[in-house]
Amino acid sequence: MDVDVVRNEVFSGKDWALAEVERAHYEDCAFHDVDWSEATLTGCTFTHCEFGNVRFNAAELTTCAITQSVLRRCSFFDATLTGCKLTGSHFLDCGLRPLTIDGGDWGFVSLRGQNLTAAKLGGLRLREADLTGADLTRADLRGADLSHARLSDAVLKGADLRGADLDGVALRGVALDGTKIDMVQAVRFATAYGAVVSG
Secondary structure (H helix, E strand, C coil): CCCCCEECCEEECCECCCCEEECCEEECCEEECCECCCCEEECCEEECCEEECCECCCCEEECCEEECCEEECCECCCEEEEEEECCCCEEECCECCCEEEEEEECCCCECCCCECCCCECCCCECCCCECCCCECCCCECCCCECCCCECCCCECCCCECCCCECCCCCCCCCECCCCECCHHHHHHHHHHCCCCCCC
């Protein structure tokens, strides 16, 4: 059975707070000044969409996909994203604190310069994500897949990286004061800074 898809629509100034939306599908749509506060979105997909000044405050997104989309000045205050896919999407000047993330695929996502202080990102797939200049102070990244992610000028002070996959990550220039790492990562960091590790 074909799935109904909304295409090339513009939604502006909509008050969808407290809405319960299941399996809605949008392609090449734009959402401006939309209020989705405390809404429940389940199994929804947004492909090549644009979000501007959209409020997801205290919203619950479950198994939703927001892919190859741009989110500009959107607020996710106290929102919960469970098993969501955000592959290739770009966050620009968004409010992402506090935000609860439970699993999901954020591969190739751009979070350049975003404030993710104390964010809970454990187990999240962030493969090849762009975290350039992001503030990840005290962030929980335990077991996250950060392989080939860009962390240039990122701040990881007090963050927990234990068990995270850092394969292909350029570690020089990353602020790491107080960062928790495991023994395997310790060798990787030491090597990155020119140390020769021997038994």
